[in-house]
Amino acid sequence: MPCLTHGLSRIAVQNWIGARILAFAAPPNDALVGGGIVKIACIGGGPAGLYFAISMKLRDPAHQIEIFERNAPGVTFGWGVVFSDLTVDNIMRNDPTSAKTIRAEFTHWDDIDVHYRGETITSGGHGFIGIGRKRLLEILQERARELGVILHFSAEADPRDAKWHDYDLVIASDGANSRFRQAQAEAFGIDIDVRRNRFIWLGTSKVFDAFTFAFEETEFGWIWAHAYRFAPDCSTFIVECSEKTWRSAGFDEMSQEESVDFCERLFSKYLDGHELKSNAAHLRGSAAWLNFRRIKCERWTAANVVLLGDAAHTAHFSIGSGTKLALEDSIKLADVLSRPELSLEAAIDEYQAERSVEVLKLQNSARNSTEWFESLPLYTQFEPLQFAYSLLTRSQRISHENLRLRDRAWLETVERWFWKRATKGALCKAAPPMFAPFRLRDLELQNRIAVSPMATYSSLEGRPNDFHLVHYGERALGGAGLLFTEMTCVSAEGRISPGCAGMWSDEHADAWKRIVDFVHSNSRAKFCLQLGHSGPKGSTRVGWEGGDLPLNEQNWPVVAASDLRWSPVNQVPRAMTRADMELVRDQFVAAVRMGLMAEFDMIELHAAHGYLLSSFITPLQNKRTDDYGGSLANRLRFPLEVFAAMREAWPAHKPMSVRISATDWAGDDGITPADAVLVAEAFAREGADLIDVSAGQTWAGQQPVYGRMFQTPFSDRVRNEAKLATMAVGNIYEPDHANSILAAGRADLVALGRPHLIDPFWTLRAAAELDYHDINVPPQYLNGMAQLSRNLRRDAQGARSLLV
Numbered sequence: 001m002p003c004l005t006h007g008l009s010r011i012a013v014q015n016w017i018g019a020r021i022l023a024f025a026a027p028p029n030d031a032l033v034g035g036g037i038v039k040i041a042c043i044g045g046g047p048a049g050l051y052f053a054i055s056m057k058l059r060d061p062a063h064q065i066e067i068f069e070r071n072a073p074g075v076t077f078g079w080g081v082v083f084s085d086l087t088v089d090n091i092m093r094n095d096p097t098s099a100k101t102i103r104a105e106f107t108h109w110d111d112i113d114v115h116y117r118g119e120t121i122t123s124g125g126h127g128f129i130g131i132g133r134k135r136l137l138e139i140l141q142e143r144a145r146e147l148g149v150i151l152h153f154s155a156e157a158d159p160r161d162a163k164w165h166d167y168d169l170v171i172a173s174d175g176a177n178s179r180f181r182q183a184q185a186e187a188f189g190i191d192i193d194v195r196r197n198r199f200i201w202l203g204t205s206k207v208f209d210a211f212t213f214a215f216e217e218t219e220f221g222w223i224w225a226h227a228y229r230f231a232p233d234c235s236t237f238i239v240e241c242s243e244k245t246w247r248s249a250g251f252d253e254m255s256q257e258e259s260v261d262f263c264e265r266l267f268s269k270y271l272d273g274h275e276l277k278s279n280a281a282h283l284r285g286s287a288a289w290l291n292f293r294r295i296k297c298e299r300w301t302a303a304n305v306v307l308l309g310d311a312a313h314t315a316h317f318s319i320g321s322g323t324k325l326a327l328e329d330s331i332k333l334a335d336v337l338s339r340p341e342l343s344l345e346a347a348i349d350e351y352q353a354e355r356s357v358e359v360l361k362l363q364n365s366a367r368n369s370t371e372w373f374e375s376l377p378l379y380t381q382f383e384p385l386q387f388a389y390s391l392l393t394r395s396q397r398i399s400h401e402n403l404r405l406r407d408r409a410w411l412e413t414v415e416r417w418f419w420k421r422a423t424k425g426a427l428c429k430a431a432p433p434m435f436a437p438f439r440l441r442d443l444e445l446q447n448r449i450a451v452s453p454m455a456t457y458s459s460l461e462g463r464p465n466d467f468h469l470v471h472y473g474e475r476a477l478g479g480a481g482l483l484f485t486e487m488t489c490v491s492a493e494g495r496i497s498p499g500c501a502g503m504w505s506d507e508h509a510d511a512w513k514r515i516v517d518f519v520h521s522n523s524r525a526k527f528c529l530q531l532g533h534s535g536p537k538g539s540t541r542v543g544w545e546g547g548d549l550p551l552n553e554q555n556w557p558v559v560a561a562s563d564l565r566w567s568p569v570n571q572v573p574r575a576m577t578r579a580d581m582e583l584v585r586d587q588f589v590a591a592v593r594m595g596l597m598a599e600f601d602m603i604e605l606h607a608a609h610g611y612l613l614s615s616f617i618t619p620l621q622n623k624r625t626d627d628y629g630g631s632l633a634n635r636l637r638f639p640l641e642v643f644a645a646m647r648e649a650w651p652a653h654k655p656m657s658v659r660i661s662a663t664d665w666a667g668d669d670g671i672t673p674a675d676a677v678l679v680a681e682a683f684a685r686e687g688a689d690l691i692d693v694s695a696g697q698t699w700a701g702q703q704p705v706y707g708r709m710f711q712t713p714f715s716d717r718v719r720n721e722a723k724l725a726t727m728a729v730g731n732i733y734e735p736d737h738a739n740s741i742l743a744a745g746r747a748d749l750v751a752l753g754r755p756h757l758i759d760p761f762w763t764l765r766a767a768a769e770l771d772y773h774d775i776n777v778p779p780q781y782l783n784g785m786a787q788l789s790r791n792l793r794r795d796a797q798g799a800r801s802l803l804v
């Protein structure tokens with residue numbers, strides 16, 4: 001591998017990747033970046049290379065900048081690109097001259113059309129701007145030339161060439177397949193994720209009035225197109241399908257012309273006689289069909305090479321942000337390099353620090369969007385309206401309230417549809433989905449918000465007390481439709497900590513009944529008793545004294561599926577015998593009967609988070625070699641036996657749920673989301689009405705990926721693959737999150753844990769914020785609710801008048 005810094009003599013280049021500091025002789029004119037003439041080579045004349053060159057020249061016309069582009073002028077791949085208004089504002093500020101030309105040539109459109117199962121769903125207000133890639137490059141090339149950038153076309157740049165040593169900086173703007181990045185692969189820390197679906201980027205002279213998604217069901221599976229106009233006479237037409245469909249349709253054996261003909265026939269009803277065309281003649285046969293490659297780099301610099309645009313990162317084409325990222329990278333890099341107070345090292349650090357955050361945000365949204373298209377079969381059971389809603393909210397960047405701002409009428413159509421289904425036709429109102437009722441067996445919930453089970457560690461000998469009365473009472477008054485108790489343990493040994501609540505004696509049942517009675521007589525909330533056994537995570541301290549750490553004294557022996565300790569500091573549990581299993585099963589059944597005496601409305605079995613039943617389900621904690629270990633079916637045997645016995649003891653008209661960890665956050669070594677579907681189905685066969693889809697906490701080495709609504713994709717998968725009712729939980733904290741999840745069919749109920757700890761009245765507050773009044777407010781608090789609503793309305797009007 002060549003050392004690109006060798007021979008540099010113009011500037012002092014500190015090796016900003018940190019490992020080496022390379023000092024070179026200072027140039028005669030002491031040209032430090034930001035303070036003098038710099039000689040730069042941009043590899044690749046795509047949007048990134050051209051726009052960076054323009055941006056640098058604008059900041060100092062004396063810089064010597066050359067672009068090396070392998071293609072001849074006017075030759076490029078792809079068709080059109082889309083931008084957002086924000087990108088246009090950014091380029092307008094950076095270079096009004098090129099921005100004005102680009103803006104003058106933009107094609108604008110507002111609507112998105114979703115063609116699906118013979119219907120066209122149109123929603124408006126999306127505000128897209130498109131331009132042909134070829135035209136964009138022409139504009140940028142012209143501007144670059146005008147500013148004195150030297151453009152070399154038909155000039156393949158080879159990273160091994162010694163001439164790069166003569167440049168102060170080599171900008172690797174050579175696209176997703178960057179040779180310059182690959183030449184120093186290790187130094188850049190490249191991570192490439194090759195995605196599952198196939199796509200081909202075509203164009204057509206058919207002019208689409210709206211951004212168009214066309215889904216076609218074929219004998220081979222679903223094939224769909226993303227199409228949009230980018231010039232008065234031209235549209236981009238990207239065709240996508242799963243690998244399986246691609247192979248069954250025979251695309252893998254077709255020439256490019258045959259593929260294009262196939263697509264033209266399939267989508268003929270949208271093309272009105274116009275042809276589909278490819279401009280990727282250099283790609284032979286099936287090679288024109290690509291798999292999207294998500295690229296990330298740990299470091300964006302190595303020696304004097306700086307990565308820019310697609311060479312550094314890619315974002316799936318379905319969120320249309322690659323060109324935006326390339327342009328914004330260019331502006332930032334030119335900015336930092338032109339600030340005299342920054343050393344080169346500091347400048348590049350700032351470039352990467354700021355841009356990598358923006359890139360990460362977009363790559364997260366792009367991943368959601370990519371996965372939506374890869375999981376299409378989950379959604380093709382939806383009715384057209386919900387299918388379109390799910391498609392529009394797929395990246396989680398567009399939410400329920402964003403859609404209201406874009407197209408209120410359309411959003412209200414969705415809300416009416418949701419309410420009509422939720423009330424079996426009785427109510428068809430445009431109101432937030434979270435307030436729609438939900439039925440589980442004979443239990444009618446007044447809304448879709450649940451207070452998630454949360455240990456309060458405030459019991460003595462398992463008895464709930466006045467703290468629990470106030471705690472649960474207050475949350476019931478706060479408006480949630482369903483309240484879960486904390487994990488209530490079926491035996492003293494089954495407690496997590498000495499403070500855990502229990503249900504193993506009549507005394508416990510009586511103490512709980514006092515609380516259930518309060519909830520029932522003072523609110524419309526329903527109350528679910530969560531029953532569990534701590535297993536290997538038992539005999540530990542209360543949460544705020546160090547959760548999962550063993551007690552300082554008076555530890556009691558613990559049991560688990562296997563004799564594997566939770567962590568090196570926890571006790572080694574005893575692997576359960578058949579007699580232990582029968583005892584514990586009977587304890588669960590006895591607790592169910594006590595729950596009935598206490599008049600709970602519902603029972604949940606806690607089979608998540610590494611506690612006893614979860615220790616059977618996860619292969620990471622279950623190493624048994626008998627009928628209760630090995631295959632998933634074996635590992636589920638005991639948890640299912642417990643559930644079935646509980647179900648038998650619980651009245652048929654009352655519902656039951658089960659909480660599962662849908663992933664062990666351990667890749668394929670542990671429970672995966674695909675396993676979670678099988679686990680959920682197995683419990684449903686035993687009579688579970690709702691799957692409470694949590695995740696992780698099943699082994700001490702988990703590697704969770706946190707974020708907003710981070711566990712919701714698991715609920716989505718269980719609900720739509722197993723076709724079961726689910727509750728989503730995990731970092732859901734805004735009413736807008738809840739409404740988006742519910743309307744998109746990603747869950748039937750939404751549980752909030754920590755937000756309810758600090759705000760028992762979360763649901764009533766949400767109702768006031770959303771101006772929704774058809775909710776049960778405790779009469780004692782009616783005045784407060786009315787005042788809150790008035791104040792919020794006044795604030796909103798004030799904000800609107802300030803904007804005018």
Ligand SMILES: Cc1cc2nc3c(=O)[nH]c(=O)nc-3n(C[C@H](O)[C@H](O)[C@H](O)COP(=O)(O)OP(=O)(O)OC[C@H]3O[C@@H](n4cnc5c(N)ncnc54)[C@H](O)[C@@H]3O)c2cc1C
Nearest residue numbers: 044046047048070081082157174175309310317320322323
């Ligand atoms: C199907 C599809 C649809 C897309 N749709 C959109 C969209 O709607 N909106 C959007 O913003 N983005 C879209 N993108 C992404 C967008 O095309 C890229 O993100 C964007 O082009 C990145 O710009 P770049 O300059 O970094 O790379 P590129 O545009 O890839 O430019 C790299 C340039 O380097 C040249 N080159 C490469 N190697 C060498 C070499 N060794 N020597 C000389 N020259 C070399 C190439 O010929 C090329 O011209 C889409 C991408 C795909 C695949």
Ligand SMILES: Cc1cc2nc3c(=O)[nH]c(=O)nc-3n(C[C@H](O)[C@H](O)[C@H](O)COP(=O)(O)O)c2cc1C
Nearest residue numbers: 452453454455486487729730731732752753754755
């Ligand atoms: C203090 C605390 C105690 C918890 N106790 C329980 C519990 O007893 N049973 C249970 O299933 N989950 C328990 N959880 C997990 C929550 O129910 C919920 O799944 C988790 O907090 C994520 O949701 P959130 O982001 O809305 O808080 C607890 C969480 C916290 C923060």
